[in-house]
Amino acid sequence: MYLVMRFLNHFSSAEQGTLQFTALDFSGDNVIVAGKVLYLRNIRDFVETIISEVKEVIRSDLFFGLDVFDINWLPGVVHEEPPNRNVGYTCFHDPSNSFRQHRFDLLQAVLIHPSLRGRFHFVSKEGKIVWKAC
Numbered sequence: 001m002y003l004v005m006r007f008l009n010h011f012s013s014a015e016q017g018t019l020q021f022t023a024l025d026f027s028g029d030n031v032i033v034a035g036k037v038l039y040l041r042n043i044r045d046f047v048e049t050i051i052s053e054v055k056e057v058i059r060s061d062l063f064f065g066l067d068v069f070d071i072n073w074l075p076g077v078v079h080e081e082p083p084n085r086n087v088g089y090t091c092f093h094d095p096s097n098s099f100r101q102h103r104f105d106l107l108q109a110v111l112i113h114p115s116l117r118g119r120f121h122f123v124s125k126e127g128k129i130v131w132k133a134c
Helices: 002-012 040-062 098-112
Strands: 030-033 036-039 121-123 129-131
Touching (some): 036 040
Antiparallel strands (some): 030 036, 121 129
8 A cells, every 4th residue: 555655645746846647638637547547537536446455455465354454444644754764664663554553453363263273373382372484
């Protein structure tokens, strides 16, 4: 989603620099994206479609198709300033990431959900969790 929002944020910051788009004419109300004409009036539908597709991918791939997580969120502004260049920093460390609150829910589901239990780990004789190498 970060990459999608980063791209879409360019629409709102066009005054900061010249962006190269292909369009049908010079009216400023259309742009050609992936071979399709996108009119300014359709950008909202375009963004809402992307958001729903990303939510489905997150639900199926990241959350293993489980409905135990609330992903009814709306993306906010993506901030790149100041960039965090610390070793080991990921988007899941960013306090503005709404998925950060679900990291323990996902871990719990991986450990105890019937369809996932034992898929990524096993319990040693000492009762400790041992993660399988992928």
